[in-house]
Amino acid sequence: MEDTQIVDLFFSRDQQAIQQTDKKYGRLCYQIAWNILSSREDAEESVSDTYLSAWNSIPPTRPVFLAAFLAKITRHISLDRWRKNSAGKRGGGEAAIALEELEECISGGSDPEAQLRAKELRGALNRFLDGLPQRERVLFVSRYWYLRSVKQMAEETGLSESSVKTQLFRTREKLRRFLDKEGLL
C-alpha cells in the first residue's frame, strides 16, 4: 500500500492504518528499537508505542516521508526507554557504544550555555551532513542514527570491520573539527 493511502487511513481513524503500517514498516521500526535496546520485549513495546504515537499525531500531522516519520518516533521512544533502563549508568546495546564513540567529538560539561549550544547543534549537524560525500554520510547515519553495529554494517556494505571503524573514526574527527569551528564545543 502506498504511504499516502496509509496516512489517509490514519486521517479517517481507521484501525487498518496500524495494521498496514506494521506490515510495511514494522520490520524497520523493530530493527531500530532492537539496535538501541537489545531486548526483544523492550523493542516490541517501543514499536507498539511508536504506532500509538503515530495514531495520536496523524492527524493533524501529514508526514511526507512516512518511513522517516515512524523511524524518528521509534528512535526517540527507544532511546528514552534505554535511558530509563540504564538509570544513569551505561546499559548494553549499541547506544552505549555509540555514546562512548561520540565522547571524542565533544568537550564535556553540562552548563546552561552548553544546553543552549545543544539546540544549535541540530542545525549544525544537518550542515555537517550536507558536506559529506554520500557514502560517508550513509555510514555515519547508519551508525549514529540507526545505531547499527559495526559488524552489521560491515556485513551489509561488504567492507571489512576495520574499514568501517576507520571511516567512522575519520568522520567523527571531521565532526569534532566542524563543531569546534562552529563554536559548539
Added chain:
Amino acid sequence: MKTMDLLDSFENIRNEYIMEAQDMKKHYGRKSPASRVKFMLLAAIIAVSLLLVTAFAAMNYLGMQEVTQSTPYAVPSEAAPYIETQSAQETTAEGWSCTMLESLFDSASFTISVGISGGDKYVVVPEYCSAGDDVSEIGLPRGQTLGDYAAQQGKTLLYVGAGIQDRDKLGIATTTLFYESQSDSEMTIVETGQKSANVSVTEGTCSVSAWVDGQKDVTRVELPFTVKEAAGDVLVYKAEGDNEVAGIRTNSFRVYQSPAGNSIVFDQEYAMGEYTEALQELKRMDIDGITYSEGGSMENEEGKPETRWSDVKGTFGDTLTLRFINWDNEVMGSVIFHRQK
C-alpha cells in the same frame, strides 16, 4: 554539552538522510555467495604456495597478497608479476618509520600496501583504536587493554593510519582498508578499491598519519609510489531491445580484462530520471557463468546509477543475459547484451 545531547541531536537530521541510510546495500557492494566459495578456495591455494610469500628486507612486513588472502578482496595469484615493489621510506623525529611496500593497478582497480614500524619505542595500533580496547585488535590473545599492554612492555601506543592521496586524480571511487599486525611494533596497512577506467597516471602518493598516545599533534608523512597499470583488453556489450528493469535502464557494460582481476562497469540510467522505490526491490544482478567478488551501485557525478563488479571470472561470449534478482530470489527481469566487434 553531554554526549547524550549529541546522540539526541541526530534525531532531527533531514528525512532524506534517514531514508538514504535505510538500505546500506544500495550504496555499497555486495558479495555473491558463489564467489565467496571461490575466494576460500583461492585463499587455500595461496596458503600452500610458498612462491607467493613476500618478504620485505629488514622488516617483517607482510605483502598485499598475504594481508588480503582470506578476505573477499584477495589479490589473485595471477597478479603477482604485476605487483610493483616500492622503496620510499621515511623515519620521523618521533622515532617511528614507514615504508611504501607495493602497488598494483589496472584500469579499474588499485591496491597499495604500506608498512609502519614503531621500533622499540611504540606499540603500533590502528587509528580507530583507543587505549581501552583489547589487545586482540593487534592480534594478541584477549584479556588485556592496549594501554596496559604498552605500559607492561615499557612502550607507548602509536595510533596509525594511511590513505591514498589525490583520489580525484586517480579516479578512485571506493576503498577498503586492512590493518595487519606482524608484531606489536610492526603493521601493514593495505588499501584497495575501484577506480575510474578513464584515468591514467604514472605516480601517486600515500599519506601516513600517526600520533603518540596522549599527544594531540598528528605527524603526516607522504610516501610516493609508481603506478603501472596491468592493462588488458576492453570488451564492450550493448543492450538489445527493452533494457528497463527495476526502474533503471542498463544501456551497455564494459569488461576490463586484467591479470590483476577483470572488472565490469555498467552504464545505467534511471528510467524516470531519478531514483525510485522500484530499485529497492533489486537485491543483485547476475550473468550466467560469471562470478564476481564485489558488486556495488552508486550514483556518479552526473546523478546516474553506476554498478561495478570486480574480480569478475567466467566466459565472455558474444551474447550475455543480465538478470535482475529481487529479495525473494526471483527474477524481476532480464536484458540481453551483444558484444561489439
